[in-house]
Amino acid sequence: MTAQQQRTGTPLTGKLAEYRTFFSTAVRNPRMVGAATPTSHAVAATVAQVVPSTGTPVVVELGPGTGSLSDGIHDRLPAGARHLGIELGADLVAHLRENKPWLEVVHGDAGDLKAVLADRGIDRVDAVISSIPWSLLDDSAQGHILDQVTQALTPHGAFTALTYLPAERTRNARRFRGRLHESFDEVLTHTTWRNFPPILHYLCRRPLAQA
Numbered sequence: 246m247t248a249q250q251q252r253t254g255t256p257l258t259g260k261l262a263e264y265r266t267f268f269s270t271a272v273r274n275p276r277m278v279g280a281a282t283p284t285s286h287a288v289a290a291t292v293a294q295v296v297p298s299t300g301t302p303v304v305v306e307l308g309p310g311t312g313s314l315s316d317g318i319h320d321r322l323p324a325g326a327r328h329l330g331i332e333l334g335a336d337l338v339a340h341l342r343e344n345k346p347w348l349e350v351v352h353g354d355a356g357d358l359k360a361v362l363a364d365r366g367i368d369r370v371d372a373v374i375s376s377i378p379w380s381l382l383d384d385s386a387q388g389h390i391l392d393q394v395t396q397a398l399t400p401h402g403a404f405t406a407l408t409y410l411p412a413e414r415t416r417n418a419r420r421f422r423g424r425l426h427e428s429f430d431e432v433l434t435h436t437t438w439r440n441f442p443p444i445l446h447y448l449c450r451r452p453l454a455q456a
């Protein structure tokens with residue numbers, strides 16, 4: 246039983262529990278969460294295409310939140326795949342552990358990606374899906390996490406980052422875009438309008454650090 250259920254005595258299930266957990270964490274930690282509500286199904290459907298549907302891939306979500314992207318990724322992954330989620334928010338971690346038992350949830354910081362993988366005997370990963378608030382991160386945090394990602398990916402691995410379209414003109418967002426072009430051989434973008442606010446997806450392949 247969650248802390249919320251213990252407080253109210255009323256089981257909160259499904260979407261209501263998800264939105265309450267997400268929103269209350271966002272109110273307490275606005276810069277960590279960077280959004281008021283989880284992302285939409287339309288975003289999740291696009292993101293899921295980034296992960297391999299064959300073989301035995303290892304994929305990592307940075308900032309899974311309440312898992313709004315995780316279901317689509319899980320449905321697409323073949324048997325034998327590993328699906329890890331690294332999440333900073335303690336309540337969000339508890340929500341994930343209760344509601345997504347198939348997800349290997351790590352309560353930790355995306356900046357420790359390499360150490361998290363090493364602890365679990367994982368050398369490289371095939372895809373990293375990130376929805377951490379990149380445009381709110383300072384220069385050094387942004388660079389550090391992106392370095393961890395490029396070092397963790399296989400040479401043909403894929404990285405996707407979600408950012409809010411209206412934030413794209415900010416200095417931090419422009420710096421992030423520049424970094425992606427320096428770090429990957431291919432950087433494509435896609436906009437999902439069926440989300441409030443609209444989401445800009447970056448899809449990056451072939452990390453240059455591996456070249």
Ligand SMILES: C[S@@+](CC[C@H](N)C(=O)[O-])C[C@H]1O[C@@H](n2cnc3c(N)ncnc32)[C@H](O)[C@@H]1O
Pocket residue numbers: 277278279280282283284307308309310311312313314331332333334337353354355356376377378
């Ligand atoms: C915009 S929310 C996205 C949540 C979810 N993936 C979605 O699409 O609805 C950002 C998430 O990243 C998490 N986060 C922020 N910084 C992080 C970090 N350095 N390491 C791990 N998670 C982080 C937040 O706690 C939050 O759950």
